[in-house]
Amino acid sequence: MTPRSAKPRPAPTIYDVARVAGVAPSTVSRAFSRPDRVNADTAERIRAIAAELGYRTNPLARALPTGHTSMIAVSSSDITNPYYFEIIRGAQAAANERGYTTLLADSQESVRLEREALERAIPTVEGILLASTRMSDSAIRMTAKQRPLIVVNRDVTDVPTVVTDHAMSVRQSLDHLVELGHRRFTYLAGPEAAWANGMRWRSLRTYAAEHGLQVRRLGPYPPTVTGGVRAAEDFRAHRTTAVIAYNDLVGIGFMKRLISLGARLPRDVSVVGFDNIFACELVTPGLTTVAPPLRTLGSMAVHNLLALIGGAHATTAQPPTLPTRLYVRESTDVPATRKRAWAV
Amino acid sequence: MTPRSAKPRPAPTIYDVARVAGVAPSTVSRAFSRPDRVNADTAERIRAIAAELGYRTNPLARALPTGHTSMIAVSSSDITNPYYFEIIRGAQAAANERGYTTLLADSQESVRLEREALERAIPTVEGILLASTRMSDSAIRMTAKQRPLIVVNRDVTDVPTVVTDHAMSVRQSLDHLVELGHRRFTYLAGPEAAWANGMRWRSLRTYAAEHGLQVRRLGPYPPTVTGGVRAAEDFRAHRTTAVIAYNDLVGIGFMKRLISLGARLPRDVSVVGFDNIFACELVTPGLTTVAPPLRTLGSMAVHNLLALIGGAHATTAQPPTLPTRLYVRESTDVPATRKRAWAV
DNA sequence: CAACTGATGGCAACCGCTTGCCGTCAGTTG
DNA sequence: CAACTGACGGCAAGCGGTTGCCATCAGTTG
Secondary structure: OOOOOOOOOOOOOHHHHHHHHOOOHHHHHHHHHOHHHOOHHHHHHHHHHHHHHOOOOOHHHHHHHHOOOOEEEEEEOOOOOHHHHHHHHHHHHHHHHOOOEEEEEEOOOOHHHHHHHHHHHHHHOOEEEEEEOOOOHHHHHHHHHHOOEEEEOOOOOOOOEEEEOHHHHHHHHHHHHHHHOOOEEEEEOOOOOOHHHHHHHHHHHHHHHHHOOEEEEEOOOOOOHHHHHHHHHHHOOOOOOEEEEOOHHHHHHHHHHHHHOOOOOOOOOEEEEEOOOHHHHOOOOOOEEEEOOHHHHHHHHHHHHHHHHOOOOHHHOOOOEEOOEEEOOOOOOOOOOOOOOOOO | OOOOOOOOOOOOOHHHHHHHHOOOHHHHHHHHHOHHHOOHHHHHHHHHHHHHHOOOOOHHHHHHHHOOOOEEEEEEOOOOOHHHHHHHHHHHHHHHHOOOEEEEEEOOOOHHHHHHHHHHHHHHOOEEEEEEOOOOHHHHHHHHHHOOEEEEOOOOOOOOEEEEOHHHHHHHHHHHHHHHOOOEEEEEOOOOOOHHHHHHHHHHHHHHHHHOOEEEEEOOOOOOHHHHHHHHHHHOOOOOOEEEEOOHHHHHHHHHHHHHOOOOOOOOOEEEEEOOOHHHHOOOOOOEEEEOOHHHHHHHHHHHHHHHHOOOOHHHOOOOEEOOEEEOOOOOOOOOOOOOOOOO
16 A cells, blocks of 8 residues: 555645745744835745745644734534525635635534534634524623624624615515405514514514505415415415415415415415525515625625634624515516416 | 623543543543553543533544544535535434544535635545535545545545445336336436436336337436426326336426326326435325335445544445435326327 | 652643744835 | 944744654563
């Protein structure tokens, strides 16, 4: 068995460059990290030699004295959730752009795994981005004491956040439905504990009250396709012409079940979801939905986090509420004429 | 503006622990990294004190002299692709289990971004996992010279790989269709450059030849829903009772279009895809598909990579071809009786 | 009882880079 | 022309661990 197959010669260091250039290692270091601190010509010469030698500054070695690792941790409870990876992607793009590398910690819905991953990551990262977390508020505050931290789409007192504008998203979907002629609505609720669920329901009631509309609530249901199917069962006894689902998954399950029961959508019922997941345009009819600015959410979070790392006070961070956008597809239409459209 | 909000007192070091324990720093270090090299009682005492002080060994500092960073890079051309994140997840789980942290590099389909991300990651990682890459074979080999590397689902000479058993996946779907009574098939081809496309088509022909079946090829199409829609257009002029799509996305687009043209599935045409993406069970009819063992693919890749890092020779790595599994849903059924089922 | 041995702990160099501080030297200033 | 100034480079001390080597000492061995 040969010892090891890769990693031939060790990477060149500033000492190698220094020797070739005939200067002190500190000068090489400065040529890169403080170019103004060294003669322009010298710096240029050093850089040329470095390039030729294939020198790249070792981030580990740099991090040791400075604490500047150029890494941030992004923690997500579930990377397979279509809702999150756009956030992650936005975060990653923003981070890369600023010279930062992201350490992705997928906790697979397990609090223990999440803690472990974070625990492991903390010493090497400069900041933490909680894209979706199962941790308690207090655990989050605890973590925030160790590193600059920012949380996305969740409200934790004393911790900087970036969230979407839930009131706006509700307004957009209702404006749309009202314009089509709907007056009575059903909200298919998500998990009680979900912050977004409370926000949506409250906004919904406020809007309804302001516009003299009727809105009724069913649930709570799990935020899944199955949850939507169950909602459809319940819905049969309490119909309205329009339905607002907690999220797209619920909306899709709801439609699927209704169709299998013989309903014709959107003629009989108009449905709108939230999140604009990929599957919205794959199902039939395509699901009208409100899209949170996921990408922006992620990049904004990183910007604020980096500001925090840079020493900004939490309150100086940018306004944390981002606008949403309505995507109209085939699941919404004018309500059917009064004649009973479908039975049972 | 207050200077910075987080990071109060610096983390304790082995020096702090050593002082309290009344031993030399080297002894503290050994108490953790070489417990057999120090008296059991002493080690225990040190560990107790360390725990009390909240000492955690700084991975950066450790990495400097040893080169052992406990990090591996996972590069994916597109994390939003449902096909990849299960691989990533499997990889991440396996890595965590072995005490490794993963550095996720999402290149968003851009070769430049991928190169940059990798470039940045290389100095800090011990190994590289290419979950899906846009790099050329030679670029991959180049990178493999710098760090132990393993690539998933792609065949690159001289580079260790882990792939799914494409012949098997084709066999599974065709066995299923033949059993239902189909004899003539259409393959909706994916991108010419895609390794999997070639594998599938070849396996298909081999299988067809062996069983005396007819198989015809349409395409190539982009591996997307739109590609599937285009395929459906072409298909109208060349029908068969069964269709094998390059992947699920193509299959879904194909079905969608066919239905909108008035076909009734699976009565008129049976469709099977590859990959078993999430949307397969959301669409109507649910898409029968062959699932690659994504999770296993990821974890197996990490296991092999870690073996490589540990000094194993590339050839000692585990067998790299993983079995697939067929998921039967509603998109496949016995062929319609001879009477012309749908026109146009 | 003297020489030998293995277990244990300390010393100090080193990993690659950063940075405060000092020396040198050319260019200014009066 | 002497004193002063600022630009530029070098020196050396870290950053927090790891590890080869040596010293010590109790326990063995003959």
